Amino acid sequence: MCPQPIIQLCNISYHYALTSSPVLHNLNLEVADERIGLIGPNGSGKTTLFQIMVGLLLPDHGHVLFDGRNMDSEKDFRLLRRQVGLLFQSADDQLFSPTVLEDVAFGPLNLGYSPEEARDLASGTLKELGLAGFEERITHRLSGGEKKLVALATILSMRPRLLLLDEPTNNLDPATRNRLIDILMGLPQAQLIISHDWDFLARTTSHLYTLEHGHLHRCDHDHIHSHQHIHRYGDHPHQHSD
Ligand SMILES: Nc1ncnc2c1ncn2[C@@H]1O[C@H](COP(=O)(O)OP(=O)(O)OP(=O)(O)O)[C@@H](O)[C@H]1O
Numbered sequence: 438m439c440p441q442p443i444i445q446l447c448n449i450s451y452h453y454a455l456t457s458s459p460v461l462h463n464l465n466l467e468v469a470d471e472r473i474g475l476i477g478p479n480g481s482g483k484t485t486l487f488q489i490m491v492g493l494l495l496p497d498h499g500h501v502l503f504d505g506r507n508m509d510s511e512k513d514f515r516l517l518r519r520q521v522g523l524l525f526q527s528a529d530d531q532l533f534s535p536t537v538l539e540d541v542a543f544g545p546l547n548l549g550y551s552p553e554e555a556r557d558l559a560s561g562t563l564k565e566l567g568l569a570g571f572e573e574r575i576t577h578r579l580s581g582g583e584k585k586l587v588a589l590a591t592i593l594s595m596r597p598r599l600l601l602l603d604e605p606t607n608n609l610d611p612a613t614r615n616r617l618i619d620i621l622m623g624l625p626q627a628q629l630i631i632s633h634d635w636d637f638l639a640r641t642t643s644h645l646y647t648l649e650h651g652h653l654h655r656c657d658h659d660h661i662h663s664h665q666h667i668h669r670y671g672d673h674p675h676q677h678s679d
């Protein structure tokens with residue numbers, strides 16, 4: 438039996454006001470309790486798709502279902518966003534509090550936890566992500582990779598059912614990228630992950646969609662390939678992302 442979808446997109450079309458051609462064209466997608474990768478060229482509409490899924494953009498046509506219910510008001514989407522955590526492509530769009538702890542505790546506070554509970558949830562989440570000791574750091578002074586992990590913590594502290602991760606490996610060095618893979622694989626939540634990193638998606642997701650010319654295509658076939666390569670500075674210890 439197919440698992441019950443958490444989110445369904447039905448016949449979604451979207452175009453931005455000043456552009457004539459649609460970014461998304463009559464698109465359908467079901468996300469159940471699974472890990473899905475989403476890949477596609479720059480500008481193909483991946484981020485737009487995530488924004489529609491959580492109600493930050495409203496489609497021209499079509500609708501979003503959450504747990505089988507049609508989301509047709511901002512109130513519906515506010516409830517959806519309590520259970521669907523969106524990691525923004527740019528961490529700077531996600532982080533707004535002076536300190537890391539305040540940022541990570543913000544979501545739980547919003548969900549109605551007491552300040553003590555929210556602080557405990559935030560500290561625990563930072564610890565799980567290897568960020569213990571970051572609590573009092575000034576958010577806007579963090580490095581790009583640190584910001585990305587703290588942004589992930591702001592979502593995980595709310596214990597959502599579904600994670601929408603928009604290019605989570607951006608700004609991460611190879612060791613941190615590998616740590617992120619371990620973290621994501623250890624999480625119980627369903628995940629939909631946008632990335633340009635094929636190897637990352639192969640290691641973190643069980644199937645893949647491509648988005649191109651406004652349409653989604655499911656990639657069902659495995660192709661074994663191997664390659665050798667040579668490059669400058671190759672004698673320095675290093676890892677490859679694909
Ligand atoms: N607010 C906006 N107004 C007008 N056009 C926009 C707006 N936001 C995005 N677009 C355009 O819509 C298209 C899809 O953008 P989107 O950010 O969804 O692509 P993407 O697949 O996430 O790309 P990337 O891989 O570069 O992140 C692009 O051509 C982009 O320029």
Ligand SMILES: [Mg+2]
Pocket residue numbers: 483484485526603
């Ligand atoms: Mg994008």
